[in-house]
Amino acid sequence: MTSDSDKRQTQVDFSHVKRNLHSLTPIPGPRELYTKAQNAFQDGPQSPEQPPQGSKRKRTGSPGGALVETRARSEELILPKAADAGVRPHEYVRIKNESPWQSLRKVYELKLDGFITVAIRKPPSCEIVTVKNFVGSDREQKVKRLQQTQHENFVRFLEAFHSEGSVYVVLDYVPISLSHVVTSPAYPTELQLAAILGQILDGLAYLAFKKLEHGALTCSNILVTREGVIKIASQECCRDVGSLPGAELADAKALGQMAMELMQKYTQDDGATGVEDCDRWPSDSKAVQFLAMTTSTTSIRTLRKHPLIESPWRKEDLKWMVALAGVSAYRGYKYLQ
Structure with a gap:
């Protein structure tokens, strides 16, 4: 048996947690996210080497009292204007300002109605996906159509990348037609x-x-x-x-x-x-x-x-x-x- 003198007591001081909670940034609601998406599209794509407009380095209080430094992500949402797109806010898919080949690796090309690139996500996911490359003046229009057609009987649009004047769209891998x-x-x-x-x-x-x-x-x-x-x-x-x-x-x-x-x-x-x-x-x-x-x-x-x-x-x-x-x-x- 254990004597009373061997029992350990733990005391938790929550005063510094309560104090630092006031410095935490509130989570934006759906309307704020929707407005941010529109503003990002109007501002246009930005170089991944430069932080997006309005981004800043923040210091927020952690539960342990230590200061954690965070930075707004370099990926920006490039979205069609809501009035023209006919896309609901929950249908938007992020377009990242980076090369898709930072997170994907080309494997082979598959012929369906045309050749389409089959790629694999880098570990740990290793998910197989297909990638299409849109170039030309209608590339944003094509992305808009993918945004608009999210239904069980359409190939699922997963994400997109804006790189060197092209838009790469990532779709579900369905190899049989x-x-x-x-x-x-x-x-x-x-x-x-x-x-x-x-x-x-x-x-x-x-x-x-x-x-x-x-x-x-x-x-x-x-x-x-x-x-x-x-x-x-x-x-x-x-x-x-x-x-x-x-x-x-x-x-x-x-x-x-x-x-x-x-x-x-x-x-x-x-x-x-x-x-x-x-x-x-x-x-x-x-x-x-x-x-x-x-x-x-x-x-x-x-x-x-x-x-x-x-x-x-x-x-x-x-x-x-x-x-x-x-x-x-x-x-x-x-x-x-």
Whole structure:
């Protein structure tokens, strides 16, 4: 047993903590962050060697009484003006004023609708991502489109870097497209086709709500994860269409061409929409009737109400098709090591 004389007593003096709490900088609220983001964009990008305007070195009290020196980060938010962007504050993604290759390492280039750089984050993360490089006068416009299209059925926009007049955008790594599914030996069942088209339509309905049109949909830029989730890519190509009549016509027709390619592994040379394998796809099947509707409708909403899309499909039913496409389909790549 321990005697009373061996017991230790600890006393904590909180007086200096209470005194230093008054010197701590309050955490800014959402409105303050939003205002700061707009001001940063209006000021333009700043050199990473120079501290941003208004930054200063602060000395704040720590709980232990020691003074801790902090400095405002050199990364600044370069964001579209709220009035023009149509982007909500929570949708903003930071654009850092530094080279992406300080934190990423190029691994290889993957061919989807074009070659895209595959990179890996430096340890400890080691996350695999894809990187696109935007140059030219429309680079901010392309970033704005990525900001606007944050939805489950679009490739996720992670971060961006401003370096040497270019903007590098970092996206989720999804290496398998519908083109790989098309070139694999398996044909989709009607429910699997519905699972693909239904998810694409969910993404297009989101665009229509935003008054946007993709305008460049192909099997090469419709990606699919190993869990069967469809991810629309190249959303930087989207354009404003407002409430113009027939604004969704191009995407509806593109959807029909992709459906036809999935159903019979090729499209018609003359651009017509239809299938030639009537044994696999009878004329009275939901799939063929949906295909016919894409040639006449201009409404994504109407297509979503078609019996094929309202059938009880599940994205999980696509898992084995994606796995087969991953091992059997030819994928163009450039190894960068």
